[in-house]
Amino acid sequence: MDSTNQNSDYSKKPKNFHYSNKKKHYNQRRKNYNNNKTPYSNNQKYIPQPLQYINPYYAQEMIYRTEMYIYSKYRNLIDLNTKNQGLSESLNSNSQFFVIKSFSEEDVHKSIKYGVWSSSKNGNKTLNNSYKLTKEKGGNVYLFFSCNGSGRYVGLAKMKSEVDENKIFEYWTQDNKWTGLFEVEWIFIKDVPFREFKNIIITMKDGETKPISNARDTQEIPFDFAKEMIEIIDKFLNSNTILEHFEYYDIRQENYEKNIQKEK
Secondary structure, eight states, X not given: OOHHHHHSGGGGSOTTOOGGGHHHHHHHHHHHHHHHSOOOOTTSOOOOOOOSOOOHHHHHHXXXXXXXXXXXXXXXXXXXXXXXXXXXXXXXXXXEXXXXXXXXXXXXXXXXXXXXXXXXXXXHHHHHHHHHHHHHTTOOEEEEEEETTSSEEEEEEEEXXXXXXXXXXXXXXXXXXXXXXXXXXXXXXXXXXXXXXTTOEEEOTTSOEEEGGGOOTTXXXXXXXXXXXXXXXXXXXXXXXXXXXXXXXXXXXXXXXHHHHHHO
């Protein structure tokens, strides 16, 4: 039996109900509706109501599928966050730190998958000079990744090479816009909302003092503030990461690469 019909008002109509009374019945239903509905003016914004129920079995199945996919194809990422716990305590004081703003999460996926990154021409120059300087002193260059408009940091990576201006990564979402390429090693992969860093305020490139969440691409972060940021990322109990979307992005990437090969 149709459960929808079971729960409807029509299922409750009296046994002696006749179609000759349908107009009266309809008018009564309309009256009940008008009496019960919430007043709504043109100046009010409609706010959709959240879903009342999410199937926990389906949610758990998706988590399990994600874990199995990452385990089968990117096993080195499984315990990445755990492996790098306590990083802030072992930082070399000669290290330098920068904010990286990606145009899309899809490009961050490619960075994790291929272990590379590329910034703007000026950004590459800044990062390359920093890499050479810190390497001479035994330090590292760390990069705090965020996607434009996301409201969160998605992870932390470390530069592993100088910028090679003669290389172009052909799979970025914006073709041939980013010249130069350098290798990166990902340290943490987890979503951490900007609100967790609200007390970290630094002087930006333009001389203004703002929260770190306002930082633009390749904004340098002073050592003490960067160390605090790493501590926050390390200890934050996240519920989401970009790894949850890896299967989706991998499929898109494979199709994209096939199309590029056909065009050659």
